[in-house]
Amino acid sequence: MADIEELKKKIMEWAEKSTKPKFYFKDIGKAAPEVGLREIKKAVTALVQEQKLELWSSGSTSMYGVKGKGITEEAQMGKHEE
Amino acid sequence: MAKFETPLLDELEKGPWPSFVSDIKRQAKKKPVLEDLLGQVELSYKDKETHWKHGGIVGVFGYGGGVIGRYSDMPEKFPGVAHFHTMRVNQPSGLYYSTKYLEQILDIWERRGSGLTNMHGSTGDIVLLGTTTPQLEEVFWELTHNLNTDLGGSGSNLRTPSCCLGMSRCEWACFDTQAACHHMTNRYQDELHRPAFPYKFKFKFSGCPNDCVAAIARSDMAYIGTWRDDIRIDQAAVQGYVKGELKPNAGAHAGRDWGKFDIVKEVINLCPTKCMSWDGKELKINNKECVRCMHCINVMPRALRPGLDKGCSILFGAKAPILDGQRLATLVVPFIKMEPPYEEVHALIEKVFDWWMEHGKNRERLGELIQRLSLKEFLKAIEVKAIPQMVKEPRSNPYIFWEEKDVPGGWTRDLAAFRKKHPL
Numbered sequence: 001m002a003d004i005e006e007l008k009k010k011i012m013e014w015a016e017k018s019t020k021p022k023f024y025f026k027d028i029g030k031a032a033p034e035v036g037l038r039e040i041k042k043a044v045t046a047l048v049q050e051q052k053l054e055l056w057s058s059g060s061t062s063m064y065g066v067k068g069k070g071i072t073e074e075a076q077m078g079k080h081e082e
Numbered sequence: 083m084a085k086f087e088t089p090l091l092d093e094l095e096k097g098p099w100p101s102f103v104s105d106i107k108r109q110a111k112k113k114p115v116l117e118d119l120l121g122q123v124e125l126s127y128k129d130k131e132t133h134w135k136h137g138g139i140v141g142v143f144g145y146g147g148g149v150i151g152r153y154s155d156m157p158e159k160f161p162g163v164a165h166f167h168t169m170r171v172n173q174p175s176g177l178y179y180s181t182k183y184l185e186q187i188l189d190i191w192e193r194r195g196s197g198l199t200n201m202h203g204s205t206g207d208i209v210l211l212g213t214t215t216p217q218l219e220e221v222f223w224e225l226t227h228n229l230n231t232d233l234g235g236s237g238s239n240l241r242t243p244s245c246c247l248g249m250s251r252c253e254w255a256c257f258d259t260q261a262a263c264h265h266m267t268n269r270y271q272d273e274l275h276r277p278a279f280p281y282k283f284k285f286k287f288s289g290c291p292n293d294c295v296a297a298i299a300r301s302d303m304a305y306i307g308t309w310r311d312d313i314r315i316d317q318a319a320v321q322g323y324v325k326g327e328l329k330p331n332a333g334a335h336a337g338r339d340w341g342k343f344d345i346v347k348e349v350i351n352l353c354p355t356k357c358m359s360w361d362g363k364e365l366k367i368n369n370k371e372c373v374r375c376m377h378c379i380n381v382m383p384r385a386l387r388p389g390l391d392k393g394c395s396i397l398f399g400a401k402a403p404i405l406d407g408q409r410l411a412t413l414v415v416p417f418i419k420m421e422p423p424y425e426e427v428h429a430l431i432e433k434v435f436d437w438w439m440e441h442g443k444n445r446e447r448l449g450e451l452i453q454r455l456s457l458k459e460f461l462k463a464i465e466v467k468a469i470p471q472m473v474k475e476p477r478s479n480p481y482i483f484w485e486e487k488d489v490p491g492g493w494t495r496d497l498a499a500f501r502k503k504h505p506l
Contacts, residue, residue, distance in 0.1 A: 040278075045276050048276075049143075058136055060281075061137075
């Protein structure tokens with residue numbers, strides 16, 4: 001059983017370094033490959049609840065991102081960028 | 083007067099079927115923001131491209147599914163649909179509603195949304211179409227607190243499980259589909275609401291092999307009712323059909339004169355495995371050869387009934403995409419008792435989830451993963467022994483891939499000794 005606080009820290013470090021604004025859940029596993037995806041899920045869920053990570057969904061697929069990085073909730077309301 | 087001219091949409095009202103355009107126009111009289119919806123959809127037909135942005139960051143607190151963000155890419159022109167989110171609501175098992183419940187849910191949506199619904203989406207959810215971001219938490223609160231109703235699944239989640247109406251109306255149901263669906267929905271709440279799968283995953287429960295929810299075609303894990311003893315035969319009722327005293331198919335096709343019922347032509351010869359015979363007096367079934375096509379039971383429901391030792395078959399890997407890539411499920415568990423507390427089924431489900439989460443690529447459905455890594459690898463992961471019924475084309479591929487442990491002596495046998503006995 002991984003220490004959840006330590007895992008959360010690793011995930012945030014990995015996410016903030018990532019060049020991609022949004023990433024699939026499975027890719028978050030790269031933040032701590034020694035830990036199972038079930039443990040990663042617990043940490044990711046906590047980070048979403050703490051509003052450090054946020055979820056983007058097309059309806060069929062879900063992706064995670066660091067809050068405020070890439071498209072933001074506010075920017076979605078704006079005009080489509082050409 | 084309409085806010086926008088909609089000549090292209092108007093064409094869609096001219097066909098013989100009910101039109102979603104007429105529905106939106108009718109609702110627009112109560113909800114003027116829907117004029118903007120009509121305007122935007124008209125423009126999409128004109129431009130031949132959608133004017134909805136792709137997805138969005140939106141949801142209710144603690145959930146990662148159930149809300150699908152929809153934003154207009156022309157919010158200045160169509161402010162009424164600048165945000166027009168969809169909410170997926172978990173439907174009751176078997177789609178049973180009281181009038182009061184329907185009134186309550188529609189009342190919430192008239193007050194807090196567009197009033198437009200889709201009853202039901204292809205997965206089965208009640209789909210509430212079109213609301214603004216500030217209303218999401220309000221709708222969620224009212225659904226959960228006043229109606230004891232949860233959101234459904236969307237995104238890379240377990241999707242809302244669905245089932246046929248099962249034992250509540252159907253004498254052929256081999257397990258209680260509604261109970262199983264409700265149980266699995268509750269047990270796998272975390273998978274439904276917090277996305278961690280490579281892609282979507284669907285459970286569907288059909289009480290018998292007629293498969294009224296098309297589980298075999300549409301779900302990653304299909305539960306289809308079956309029996310493992312013999313089909314029950316009432317020979318007197320068989321005679322009743324032969325003599326024309328009972329209507330075949332319970333009268334479902336009685337609107338036209340099909341001529342005298344011919345048991346040989348309409349039942350015996352249509353059996354896919356030819357496991358039935360009729361000598362003019364007695365109907366016989368070689369039950370070992372029955373593949374549960376249900377045809378004979380459907381034609382003569384008073385004479386034939388499923389056996390009494392009931393449970394379900396579990397199949398994996400179907401998907402039903404809109405364009406191409408349709409895939410039917412593969413039989414993996416021929417028979418399992420489907421009764422509370424469902425522990426054996428939980429163990430199987432959890433092995434499947436773990437294997438798919440570990441090996442599945444992003445946006446890869448379970449069936450695609452099984453095809454990529456092989457059924458053999460899948461069976462190994464879920465600890466199920468291979469059986470001949472799993473082989474799709476048993477006589478077309480002569481190759482068997484043996485594991486070292488399956489071969490006496492493994493790979494280290496003495497080839498020289500072998501060649502001495504079997505010289506080339």
